[in-house]
Amino acid sequence: MYGSIWCHNLNLSSRNLAIALVVCVTLVYFSYSFNACILASISRSLQESTLSNLLMLQVRNDSDTVATVATAASTAIDVVATNASANGVSTATNLSTTASTIDFSAGLASVDGAPKYQMLRQQGLRPSRHLPDTLIIGVKKSGTRALLEFIRLHPDVRAAGSEVHFFDRHYQRGLRWYRHHMPYTIEGQITMEKTPSYFVTKEVPQRVYHMNTATKLLIVVRDPVTRAISDYTQAASKKADMKRFEQLAFVNGSYSVVDTNWGPVKIGVYARFLEHWLLYFPLSQLLFISGERLIMDPAYEIGRVQDFLGLKRVVTEKHFYFNATKGFPCLFKSEARSTPHCLGKTKGRNHPHIDTNAIDRLREFYRPFNNKFYQLTGINFAWP
Numbered sequence: 001m002y003g004s005i006w007c008h009n010l011n012l013s014s015r016n017l018a019i020a021l022v023v024c025v026t027l028v029y030f031s032y033s034f035n036a037c038i039l040a041s042i043s044r045s046l047q048e049s050t051l052s053n054l055l056m057l058q059v060r061n062d063s064d065t066v067a068t069v070a071t072a073a074s075t076a077i078d079v080v081a082t083n084a085s086a087n088g089v090s091t092a093t094n095l096s097t098t099a100s101t102i103d104f105s106a107g108l109a110s111v112d113g114a115p116k117y118q119m120l121r122q123q124g125l126r127p128s129r130h131l132p133d134t135l136i137i138g139v140k141k142s143g144t145r146a147l148l149e150f151i152r153l154h155p156d157v158r159a160a161g162s163e164v165h166f167f168d169r170h171y172q173r174g175l176r177w178y179r180h181h182m183p184y185t186i187e188g189q190i191t192m193e194k195t196p197s198y199f200v201t202k203e204v205p206q207r208v209y210h211m212n213t214a215t216k217l218l219i220v221v222r223d224p225v226t227r228a229i230s231d232y233t234q235a236a237s238k239k240a241d242m243k244r245f246e247q248l249a250f251v252n253g254s255y256s257v258v259d260t261n262w263g264p265v266k267i268g269v270y271a272r273f274l275e276h277w278l279l280y281f282p283l284s285q286l287l288f289i290s291g292e293r294l295i296m297d298p299a300y301e302i303g304r305v306q307d308f309l310g311l312k313r314v315v316t317e318k319h320f321y322f323n324a325t326k327g328f329p330c331l332f333k334s335e336a337r338s339t340p341h342c343l344g345k346t347k348g349r350n351h352p353h354i355d356t357n358a359i360d361r362l363r364e365f366y367r368p369f370n371n372k373f374y375q376l377t378g379i380n381f382a383w384p
């Protein structure tokens with residue numbers, strides 16, 4: 001009898017224990033879910049405020065502030081990456097990429113303070129890296145740097161700081177590698193890259209096509225004779241014992257046969273390279289910018305570029321002024337006309353004197369190719 005009472009008590013206490021366990025587990029579960037919710041919402045609001053602070057920064061492009069901004073921005077990106085990983089959000093991989101590879105001096109410096117753009121950025125849009133929508137593919141020494149510097153004044157354009165050379169030199173590294181060389185953008189911003197050798201590299205059109213058939217292509221062109229001299233001037237600035245231009249541009253020392261194998265001459269046969277691009281892209285996806293007009297009337301050419309890219313005309317004549325010492329247009333970083341900025345010393349060099357007979361012969365050589373180029377593009381650039 002004592003035994004059965006003992007058994008009964010035992011059954012009773014195990015049942016109580018089981019009930020207590022169930023209650024405990026339920027309590028733990030509810031408290032965990034509740035905490036997780038709270039944590040996620042705190043982390044989200046932190047993230048948004050950090051990002052909008054970052055994007056609202058009005059940055060001037062002098063070296064001191066760029067350094068400060070780079071640090072602030074890299075910290076902010078780190079915070080975002082940490083929050084994202086705390087949330088288990090998949091963007092963590094994008095954001096945790098080493099901040100040192102980001103070109104903050106480039107895009108952030110061009111963030112415009114216009115209220116409309118600030119509002120767009122306040123809508124909680126998260127920055128991430130994207131493959132470029134638009135490429136400046138050439139032509140070398142025609143004003144490609146000027147074009148990039150001018151168009152990246154637009155708050156909706158972000159560009160890789162240096163030439164990435166993905167499609168001609170680093171293609172084997174893959175698109176993931178390429179994407180990691182792109183700047184952070186938010187929705188509505190265009191990602192841009194400039195590598196002028198793309199225009200003349202045979203494999204590039206097909207590779208760009210495979211990345212994105214809708215890629216927009218910007219091509220600055222300049223009188224091929226002046227371009228060749230500019231190209232030569234650049235090469236000669238790096239090599240002390242360079243032969244004279246006239247010796248390199250012609251075969252056998254006379255001006256009768258043009259050396260079409262010499263890079264500076266070969267690159268100027270634009271029609272040949274363009275025909276290859278047109279096998280992959282319709283003319284409507286290409287915009288040709290006159291290198292001469294980009295110097296004479298930069299606002300006009302940048303207006304065309306903004307239209308082509310579907311952007312509001314934000315960069316206007318108010319952003320440019322002619323710098324008499326430099327002999328070229330320079331920039332105001334904002335409409336407020338603060339921080340004038342000219343391109344560096346390697347842009348706008350003095351060219352050496354070239355024998356006029358050599359120049360005339362080169363003009364004659366290029367004429368049929370130029371005419372073909374006018375025909376292909378539907379634009380008469382009126383080169384002499």
Ligand code: A3P
Binds near residue numbers: 140146196230294347
């Ligand atoms: P030069 O240095 O021979 O004058 P790229 O950027 O493609 O290498 O082209 C360089 C050329 O851009 C320069 O060639 C220069 O003529 C031209 N250019 C156009 N706009 C310019 C600007 N605002 N400042 C300096 N150079 C400019």
